[in-house]
Amino acid sequence: MTESTTIKRRGMMLVLSSPSGAGKTTLAKRLLETDGNFTMSVSVTTRAKRPAEVDGQDYHFISPATFAEKVKRDELLEHATVFGNSYGTPRAAVQAALAQGRDILFDIDWQGTQQLKEKARDDVVSIFILPPSRAELERRLLSRAQDTPEIVRQRMAKANDELSHWAEYDYVILNDDVHRAEARIAGIVEAERHKRVRQTGLSEFVRGLMT
Amino acid sequence: MTESTTIKRRGMMLVLSSPSGAGKTTLAKRLLETDGNFTMSVSVTTRAKRPAEVDGQDYHFISPATFAEKVKRDELLEHATVFGNSYGTPRAAVQAALAQGRDILFDIDWQGTQQLKEKARDDVVSIFILPPSRAELERRLLSRAQDTPEIVRQRMAKANDELSHWAEYDYVILNDDVHRAEARIAGIVEAERHKRVRQTGLSEFVRGLMT
Numbered sequence: 001m002t003e004s005t006t007i008k009r010r011g012m013m014l015v016l017s018s019p020s021g022a023g024k025t026t027l028a029k030r031l032l033e034t035d036g037n038f039t040m041s042v043s044v045t046t047r048a049k050r051p052a053e054v055d056g057q058d059y060h061f062i063s064p065a066t067f068a069e070k071v072k073r074d075e076l077l078e079h080a081t082v083f084g085n086s087y088g089t090p091r092a093a094v095q096a097a098l099a100q101g102r103d104i105l106f107d108i109d110w111q112g113t114q115q116l117k118e119k120a121r122d123d124v125v126s127i128f129i130l131p132p133s134r135a136e137l138e139r140r141l142l143s144r145a146q147d148t149p150e151i152v153r154q155r156m157a158k159a160n161d162e163l164s165h166w167a168e169y170d171y172v173i174l175n176d177d178v179h180r181a182e183a184r185i186a187g188i189v190e191a192e193r194h195k196r197v198r199q200t201g202l203s204e205f206v207r208g209l210m211t
Numbered sequence: 212m213t214e215s216t217t218i219k220r221r222g223m224m225l226v227l228s229s230p231s232g233a234g235k236t237t238l239a240k241r242l243l244e245t246d247g248n249f250t251m252s253v254s255v256t257t258r259a260k261r262p263a264e265v266d267g268q269d270y271h272f273i274s275p276a277t278f279a280e281k282v283k284r285d286e287l288l289e290h291a292t293v294f295g296n297s298y299g300t301p302r303a304a305v306q307a308a309l310a311q312g313r314d315i316l317f318d319i320d321w322q323g324t325q326q327l328k329e330k331a332r333d334d335v336v337s338i339f340i341l342p343p344s345r346a347e348l349e350r351r352l353l354s355r356a357q358d359t360p361e362i363v364r365q366r367m368a369k370a371n372d373e374l375s376h377w378a379e380y381d382y383v384i385l386n387d388d389v390h391r392a393e394a395r396i397a398g399i400v401e402a403e404r405h406k407r408v409r410q411t412g413l414s415e416f417v418r419g420l421m422t
Binding site for chain 1: 338345375381414
């Protein structure tokens with residue numbers, strides 16, 4: 001039987017967070033490659049465009065004044081300033097995608113996740129990715145040969161800070177093996193798509209069944 | 212890498228409900244066959260044992276007096292009387308299995324599901340299974356040749372009654388194709404096993420990562 005019956009649903013905002021070195025970037029990339037319904041959220045930023053970047057694809061590049069205006073009008077679902085540059089997630093684009101049943105992936109830290117949940121709790125599905133062991137985490141953090149000891153130390157401290165926020169997430173998965181971790185994320189996505197509250201076409205569909 | 216790292220978790224009580232004829236029994240059987248961590252809950256009942264049944268495996272066969280005593284002592288998570296016979300789910304066995312991280316499958320109706328949720332909300336994961344169309348549901352309800360028109364009519368009415376309770380479930384899935392429906396249930400199981408609240412070994416594990 002073909003998938004002729006479809007029940008309308010609202011998209012989700014899927015947040016992946018983890019300490020640096022837990023494999024989050026690889027897992028996000030694989031999800032985008034294997035699941036055609038996911039797109040990455042395109043942020044606005046005040047930092048200068050790099051030559052290889054495309055405006056509107058990598059980021060929307062905007063001026064600090066425009067950014068400040070967007071914050072003031074509550075047009076950003078979350079925002080942060082890193083090394084003097086501001087980054088934020090535009091609310092309108094996200095809401096439009098969700099209403100069309102498209103899912104959006106966010107690669108943000110615990111502070112961004114808290115802001116997203118404050119503004120759109122029912123749409124947010126948050127996953128925290130854990131490394132399999134301290135040794136493995138250190139190995140991954142140390143493997144970038146160009147880093148100075150001071151940078152490594154800072155990264156370790158940041159990893160511990162990020163790790164301390166695991167209890168604020170809906171799901172926690174172990175990245176002991178990239179394929180297993182991928183399957184765990186795929187299962188979570190499958191489940192969340194079938195949550196009753198996310199399927200906005202259900203009452204209509206069941207009404208059809210009962211008559 | 213082998214699954215050397217395991218995080219302790221509490222089992223779940225997975226409830227599958229649907230109108231008769233939506234394929235629930237087949238899906239329950241497949242889950243038990245493919246997922247070694249699931250067992251079916253063994254009910255107590257006051258009805259007489261049939262020759263092919265094994266006490267303690269199909270049911271625990273008990274007297275009406277013992278059943279009444281169990282209800283009075285709140286030893287049953289849910290119970291119901293059907294055609295003069297009483298059936299119930301013993302609380303102690305379920306709690307012991309959950310504490311060991313084993314998952315338990317329940318094939319019960321919306322009334323049983325409501326009772327389970329009243330007594331053990333955090334452990335219950337409920338899935339409602341929908342048939343793909345009214346025509347398909349009727350075809351399945353009519354296909355048992357031995358049924359009288361009166362029995363078919365009763366079954367249709369009961370199907371509508373059961374259908375009307377879809378909104379009390381955590382997840383709603385369509386059984387338009389048994390393999391797809393199976394995959395949906397497997398995804399939900401995978402996700403629920405990785406819910407933060409269900410993984411009772413997480414704080415200890417993360418403490419180990421941070422030191």
